[in-house]
Amino acid sequence: MSQAVIDDNEVDIVIGALRSDLTTFMNEWRPIFSRFHLIIIKDPDLKEELKIPEGFSADVYAKADIEQVVGSSIRFTGYSCRYFGFLISRKKFVVCIDDDCVPAKDNAGYLVDAVAQHVSNLQTPATPFFFNTLYDPFRKGADFVRGYPFSLREGVVCALSCGLWLNMADLDAPTQALKPSQRNLRYVDAVLTVPARALAPLSGINIAFNRQAIGPAIGPALRLSGEGKLRWETVEDIWCGMCVKVICDHLGLGVKSGLPYVWRTERGNAVESLKKEWEGVKLMEDVVPFFQSLKLPQSATTAEDCVVEMAKTVKEQLGKVDPMFSQAAEAMVEWVKLWKTVASA
Amino acid sequence: MADPSPKPVPLLKDQLDIVIPTIRNLDFLEMWRPFFEQYHLIIVQDGDPNKTIRVPEGFDHELYNRNDINRILGPKANCISFKDSACRCFGYMVSKKKYIYTIDDDCFVAKDPSGKDINALEQHIKNLLSPSTPYFFNTLYDPYREGADFVRGYPFSLREGAPTAVSHGLWLNIPDYDAPTQLVKPRERNTRYVDAVLTIPKGTLFPMCGMNLAFDRELIGPAMYFGLMGDGQPIGRYDDMWAGWCVKVICDHLGLGVKTGLPYIWHSKASNPFVNLKKEYKGIFWQEEIIPFFQSATLPKDCTSVQNCYIELSKQVKEKLGAVDPYFNKLADAMVTWIEAWDELNNSSEESSSKQEPNGAAK
Numbered sequence: 135m136s137q138a139v140i141d142d143n144e145v146d147i148v149i150g151a152l153r154s155d156l157t158t159f160m161n162e163w164r165p166i167f168s169r170f171h172l173i174i175i176k177d178p179d180l181k182e183e184l185k186i187p188e189g190f191s192a193d194v195y196a197k198a199d200i201e202q203v204v205g206s207s208i209r210f211t212g213y214s215c216r217y218f219g220f221l222i223s224r225k226k227f228v229v230c231i232d233d234d235c236v237p238a239k240d241n242a243g244y245l246v247d248a249v250a251q252h253v254s255n256l257q258t259p260a261t262p263f264f265f266n267t268l269y270d271p272f273r274k275g276a277d278f279v280r281g282y283p284f285s286l287r288e289g290v291v292c293a294l295s296c297g298l299w300l301n302m303a304d305l306d307a308p309t310q311a312l313k314p315s316q317r318n319l320r321y322v323d324a325v326l327t328v329p330a331r332a333l334a335p336l337s338g339i340n341i342a343f344n345r346q347a348i349g350p351a352i353g354p355a356l357r358l359s360g361e362g363k364l365r366w367e368t369v370e371d372i373w374c375g376m377c378v379k380v381i382c383d384h385l386g387l388g389v390k391s392g393l394p395y396v397w398r399t400e401r402g403n404a405v406e407s408l409k410k411e412w413e414g415v416k417l418m419e420d421v422v423p424f425f426q427s428l429k430l431p432q433s434a435t436t437a438e439d440c441v442v443e444m445a446k447t448v449k450e451q452l453g454k455v456d457p458m459f460s461q462a463a464e465a466m467v468e469w470v471k472l473w474k475t476v477a478s479a
Numbered sequence: 480m481a482d483p484s485p486k487p488v489p490l491l492k493d494q495l496d497i498v499i500p501t502i503r504n505l506d507f508l509e510m511w512r513p514f515f516e517q518y519h520l521i522i523v524q525d526g527d528p529n530k531t532i533r534v535p536e537g538f539d540h541e542l543y544n545r546n547d548i549n550r551i552l553g554p555k556a557n558c559i560s561f562k563d564s565a566c567r568c569f570g571y572m573v574s575k576k577k578y579i580y581t582i583d584d585d586c587f588v589a590k591d592p593s594g595k596d597i598n599a600l601e602q603h604i605k606n607l608l609s610p611s612t613p614y615f616f617n618t619l620y621d622p623y624r625e626g627a628d629f630v631r632g633y634p635f636s637l638r639e640g641a642p643t644a645v646s647h648g649l650w651l652n653i654p655d656y657d658a659p660t661q662l663v664k665p666r667e668r669n670t671r672y673v674d675a676v677l678t679i680p681k682g683t684l685f686p687m688c689g690m691n692l693a694f695d696r697e698l699i700g701p702a703m704y705f706g707l708m709g710d711g712q713p714i715g716r717y718d719d720m721w722a723g724w725c726v727k728v729i730c731d732h733l734g735l736g737v738k739t740g741l742p743y744i745w746h747s748k749a750s751n752p753f754v755n756l757k758k759e760y761k762g763i764f765w766q767e768e769i770i771p772f773f774q775s776a777t778l779p780k781d782c783t784s785v786q787n788c789y790i791e792l793s794k795q796v797k798e799k800l801g802a803v804d805p806y807f808n809k810l811a812d813a814m815v816t817w818i819e820a821w822d823e824l825n826n827s828s829e830e831s832s833s834k835q836e837p838n839g840a841a842k
Binding site for chain 2: 264265266267268269275278282283286296303304309316320321322323324328331332333334335337366369391418419422
């Protein structure tokens with residue numbers, strides 16, 4: 135199977151800037167990013183001016199721009215600032231990488247073009263209904279194995295591509311605090327489809343998605359009361375990933391995980407974050423069983439419908455566990471409204 | 480605080496049997512000698528029982544040919560396939576050990592990307608001795624491997640995992656493709672070493688290949704029946720597939736895990752795709768009915784043993800797949816016969832050991 139050809143006009147790269155000086159970040163990514171259009175959203179809480187090097191086709195948005203478009207209905211602070219970028223993008227594919235990540239090198243020493251890999255993942259079908267033991271059958275040199283039903287070999291549209299991280303893996307604070315010197319150095323040369331009905335913690339650090347297929351489901355919803363500016367202090371992406379997976383399973387879309395890798399640099403202190411992130415860790419105990427048993431009605435046939443239905447159930451069932459969930463449900467509904475007005479304009 | 484150095488992997492040499500089906504010869508064992516020599520081998524000789532298959536010197540083994548199978552199982556021997564590597568499951572039945580590793584006689588030692596020989600058995604043991612995580616997918620694959628862990632968002636209550644029943648290894652060089660794919664891509668070789676072990680999520684089926692497979696016989700043995708294939712049967716090359724679907728449904732029901740990925744072996748022989756097509760032909764159509772059957776199969780709560788689950792499955796096979804082809808009625812009956820034979824050989828060990836003398840001299 136030939137490798138996917140990327141049309142630059144189909145891709146937006148959205149960067150949520152939680153740090154003001156993006157010089158190193160942008161320069162490291164220059165060989166890969168420079169051909170694409172970039173949407174850079176400055177965290178509204180960030181006081182300093184953004185420093186962005188020359189030579190990119192980038193549109194930058196700050197607090198005032200956000201408020202002009204969406205008012206103050208949803209908070210786009212911290213990691214959630216990226217969602218504003220998803221909202222105003224007009225492209226089919228969005229690639230989004232945290233501002234503390236730089237390109238990784240593969241086992242042969244070559245720079246990993248994370249954008250190309252993500253787009254390739256999104257342009258080739260996902261295979262959620264039956265597990266292929268040789269992983270992504272659409273990769274060069276691979277195929278479906280003996281015993282894989284032929285009727286399932288067409289696959290489905292891949293709506294979300296979740297990449298991984300070398301060096302600092304996306305571990306939670308307790309785990310990283312317990313193993314302070316642990317670094318992820320294992321480059322696993324695979325992309326695979328997360329099977330239907332299987333849930334996974336989908337990290338927002340290095341993702342890409344088909345905006346047309348799943349945009350309304352990728353919005354800011356669950357915000358921890360003590361949410362901070364380090365990934366250890368959030369679960370908003372994990373929540374979002376659960377919503378997206380349930381919706382993809384319902385709509386017959388796919389989610390892939392694996393390549394590409396990015397190199398995630400160190401930031402912050404796991405032990406310090408432990409004090410805040412304990413909240414997120416505890417919440418997952420309620421969140422996971424909820425999503426595992428969640429069924430969407432047959433009448434929900436679009437991503438928007440699915441989100442609205444899901445929000446209702448979140449409010450009913452999780453709302454009584456913690457008011458944070460009621461707020462998440464409201465944010466989900468608000469997001470769909472915004473999507474319908476802003477994104478589709 | 481530095482990470483503790485990895486503990487040595489136990490050999491389990493008195494707890495593991497290596498089951499090898501063969502119809503030609505066992506020359507491949509020479510390459511495996513450094514890794515297999517300490518283990519007991521169970522050779523299942525397919526085809527002509529009058530042929531003598533030489534086992535290389537120094538391997539502790541028992542060898543069973545068709546005459547032995549008929550003698551030991553009597554009328555129940557009809558559940559064991561003839562002229563098909565499916566006959567290997569007889570070896571599972573007669574083993575007295577906790578773990579089984581089965582490998583094909585055209586599989587050799589592979590090298591990892593650093594050029595080092597891969598000790599496949601050691602990796603399988605690691606896989607079986609560490610928990611699986613079927614209830615929630617870990618994006619960093621097997622969290623129990625050195626250098627890995629559970630990712631952010633993985634609930635702590637699910638981090639104990641489930642006992643691992645099956646370790647499904649992969650193959651470099653000749654990939655395990657079906658006949659149509661082989662015909663279209665005769666030169667494709669699997670050269671990609673994917674350095675991962677992962678648990679196949681609960682509720683997800685997969686094509687289980689018997690070329691490089693290990694399992695916990697005490698946890699799942701009775702479900703590892705490789706079906707009716709080969710001589711006198713309308714289908715071949717679906718033995719391991721059938722076992723894998725039954726095994727996965729039962730593992731999901733009983734809360735056991737199935738891992739896939741490492742270790743790799745080097746698969747040297749591409750079988751003839753035209754011969755394969757003839758064997759697989761019916762299977763290609765039938766699997767379109769078989770897969771939905773297994774995907775929707777549920778087992779009642781009171782099925783708490785593997786045998787009970789298996790018998791229940793056989794009833795459902797008869798009920799739902801019998802209409803597809805009369806073969807499935809035969810298969811369902813054979814599934815029951817298999818369990819009866821398993822229980823006979825494995826429950827009353829004193830009675831059965833006198834019948835069980837193999838053909839080959841055990842050292």
